[in-house]
Amino acid sequence: MTLDHALPRTKDNLLLAQAGEGTRVELQGIVKSYAGNRVLHGVDLDIAPGEFVSLLGPSGCGKTTLLRVLAGLEGADEGAVLLGGGDVSRVPTNKRDIGMVFQSYSLFPHLRVAENTAFGLRRRGVGKAEASRRAVDALALVGLADFADRFPHQLSGGQQQRVALARALVTEPKVLLLDEPLSALDAKVRVQLRDEIRRIQLRLGITTVFVTHDQEEALAVSDRIAVMNAGRIEQIGSPEQLYTKPSTAGVAAFVGLSSVVSGVAEGDHVMVWGQRLPLQSPADGPVDVYLRPENVYFASEADAAAEALVEESTFLGSMRRTLVRTESGELVRVQHAPGIHPSFGDRVRIAIAPEPVAVHPRG
Amino acid sequence: MNRLGPSRTTRWIIGVLVGAFFAVPLVSTFLFTLRDPAGGLSFARWIALFDPAAAATLKPIWTGLGNSLVLAVVTVAIVLLLLAPTMILVNLRFPNLKPAFEFAVLLPISIPAIVLVVGLAPIYLQIGRTLGTGTWTLAFAYGITVLPFAFRSIQASIDAADLRTLSEAARSLGASWPTVVLKVLAPNLRQGLLAASLISIAVVLGEFTIASLLNRQVFQTAMVVVNKQDPYAPAIFTLLALVFVFLLLLVIGRVARGSGKARP
Numbered sequence: 239m240t241l242d243h244a245l246p247r248t249k250d251n252l253l254l255a256q257a258g259e260g261t262r263v264e265l266q267g268i269v270k271s272y273a274g275n276r277v278l279h280g281v282d283l284d285i286a287p288g289e290f291v292s293l294l295g296p297s298g299c300g301k302t303t304l305l306r307v308l309a310g311l312e313g314a315d316e317g318a319v320l321l322g323g324g325d326v327s328r329v330p331t332n333k334r335d336i337g338m339v340f341q342s343y344s345l346f347p348h349l350r351v352a353e354n355t356a357f358g359l360r361r362r363g364v365g366k367a368e369a370s371r372r373a374v375d376a377l378a379l380v381g382l383a384d385f386a387d388r389f390p391h392q393l394s395g396g397q398q399q400r401v402a403l404a405r406a407l408v409t410e411p412k413v414l415l416l417d418e419p420l421s422a423l424d425a426k427v428r429v430q431l432r433d434e435i436r437r438i439q440l441r442l443g444i445t446t447v448f449v450t451h452d453q454e455e456a457l458a459v460s461d462r463i464a465v466m467n468a469g470r471i472e473q474i475g476s477p478e479q480l481y482t483k484p485s486t487a488g489v490a491a492f493v494g495l496s497s498v499v500s501g502v503a504e505g506d507h508v509m510v511w512g513q514r515l516p517l518q519s520p521a522d523g524p525v526d527v528y529l530r531p532e533n534v535y536f537a538s539e540a541d542a543a544a545e546a547l548v549e550e551s552t553f554l555g556s557m558r559r560t561l562v563r564t565e566s567g568e569l570v571r572v573q574h575a576p577g578i579h580p581s582f583g584d585r586v587r588i589a590i591a592p593e594p595v596a597v598h599p600r601g
Numbered sequence: 602m603n604r605l606g607p608s609r610t611t612r613w614i615i616g617v618l619v620g621a622f623f624a625v626p627l628v629s630t631f632l633f634t635l636r637d638p639a640g641g642l643s644f645a646r647w648i649a650l651f652d653p654a655a656a657a658t659l660k661p662i663w664t665g666l667g668n669s670l671v672l673a674v675v676t677v678a679i680v681l682l683l684l685a686p687t688m689i690l691v692n693l694r695f696p697n698l699k700p701a702f703e704f705a706v707l708l709p710i711s712i713p714a715i716v717l718v719v720g721l722a723p724i725y726l727q728i729g730r731t732l733g734t735g736t737w738t739l740a741f742a743y744g745i746t747v748l749p750f751a752f753r754s755i756q757a758s759i760d761a762a763d764l765r766t767l768s769e770a771a772r773s774l775g776a777s778w779p780t781v782v783l784k785v786l787a788p789n790l791r792q793g794l795l796a797a798s799l800i801s802i803a804v805v806l807g808e809f810t811i812a813s814l815l816n817r818q819v820f821q822t823a824m825v826v827v828n829k830q831d832p833y834a835p836a837i838f839t840l841l842a843l844v845f846v847f848l849l850l851l852v853i854g855r856v857a858r859g860s861g862k863a864r865p
Contacts, residue, residue: 309773311772311773332774332777333775336773338769338770338773340769343766344763344766345770346771346785347762348789357774357776358774358775361774402770406773
């Protein structure tokens with residue numbers, strides 16, 4: 239289902255007609271511990287009105303806890319949560335005016351889709367008829383207006399999450415919080431719904447915080463991504479910044495595919511396999527060099543290059559990715575045209591495109 | 602054919618033996634109630650229950666029955682208004698307390714009623730002074746005896762529903778805690794709550810020791826009293842009570858099966 243089918247004309251849809259500027263969200267020095275174990279170490283995050291920010295990181299990095307603190311589902315030990323400039327740290331969840339979509343299916347099983355969607359409006363004192371009308375508008379936004387009379391168990395997982403999204407949006411909350419809403423869905427639906435969430439968010443202009451451990455998902459939809467590790471934000475920036483200029487080894491390893499090889503840095507350049515590569519930031523001495531697969535290519539005899547043996551090669555539709563082992567034992571991924579078919583054990587020569595690379599001191 | 606299972610004949614023999622074990626006392630009681638004073642079998646004893654002449658003899662049974670029904674209502678109220686919210690609270694906010702809570706509520710099943718009464722007697726002395734000696738006060742003791750059964754029924758429903766996500770979703774949509782419990786959680790625990798209520802009624806209608814030793818007149822104690830003057834009426838009421846509890850169990854079974862089906 240495409241959004242073009244799903245979206246009604248703006249003037250007919252109350253939600254779209256009232257699309258606003260969004261609300262500024264600020265997290266200041268958030269500290270949180272569980273039984274003496276600190277999971278958030280003074281996290282600061284400033285989200286502009288209408289911005290789509292992803293919290294990206296491995297399991298246990300504190301991203302979901304940070305979102306739950308923002309939602310008021312967990313209290314912070316220290317720090318403040320500000321929505322639209324107002325401190326809501328002591329405001330309970332039900333008074334924070336947020337919309338939230340959860341990882342597990344959270345529709346109320348005993349209520350029909352329309353009743354589920356109208357639930358938040360009814361809690362705000364909106365009359366039954368008005369709430370129903372607005373619920374249908376919100377369902378139209380996610381392309382499910384025809385499913386209003388169904389029960390949640392009569393919907394697929396993707397449809398359930400769409401309804402959950404409509405339910406979260408219908409009250410026109412200050413901020414939309416998405417706690418890994420796509421992780422229970424199959425791959426194709428995941429991509430579809432991911433793009434749909436982004437398009438709806440752009441049209442409504444709602445400030446959105448999206449928690450995910452899937453870097454591809456975060457790269458695809460975010461204005462900015464905050465990469466978290468061990469209870470701290472390691473780097474925050476646009477997807478392009480994170481991909482091309484990772485500020486830490488953790489970010490480089492987590493965002494996008496990287497191969498790590500050893501090199502020797504000398505001021506503004508680094509020597510790898512006899513090649514001189516420019517550095518993103520100056521360094522000296524032995525370093526780990528992070529190479530993106532698209533920056534490594536199969537070289538001709540004339541190029542300065544490394545000898546390697548093919549380990550495996552994967553066809554990915556429009557391209558092929560081949561894993562090779564250099565003579566020094568380093569594993570390197572090479573991205574290339576699908577027409578080349580390296581086989582296991584083939585001897586190849588690989589070289590690196592002269593793009594600025596990220597390095598980190600070895601050790 | 603399942604070679605591991607017992608043969609068809611063995612199954613029949615087991616079925617007949619077990620059936621007879623239950624049926625013989627029931628049929629004997631039924632035949633006993635059909636004994637006509639003039640000889641032979643008739644429903645004279647059943648019809649006599651409604652005879653104004655027997656009203657004085659049967660009065661304790663009707664009083665006891667009324668008391669038992671009040672007790673059942675108060676006990677169910679304790680289960681629904683005290684136990685169920687406490688279980689929701691423990692599951693949502695204090696999951697660390699779950700093992701201790703489960704141990705405490707299952708305890709009454711392992712304590713003989715007579716032992717319970719020894720502990721309850723001085724407490725009921727106080728209850729008598731403050732709340733009076735009305736039979737309904739016995740519901741406090743029954744609230745304890747039904748705990749293990751009611752707990753199991755409700756916990757099964759809680760385990761089947763994702764209470765945490767449901768309540769957090771409702772909270773994020775602006776619902777207060779009472780609204781979360783009444784409008785979101787209770788409807789999803791409906792089957793467990795209903796089963797717990799029906800089991801509680803069955804327990805209240807079957808308990809004798811505590812009521813007798815605390816000198817409260819309920820259906821069961823009244824039957825013992827009346828039995829001394831008229832052995833037929835209590836036998837008839839016993840059969841009726843058994844039929845009632847049997848129907849109750851059928852409903853519970855149906856409710857439990859319903860939980861596995863598609864929701865409405």
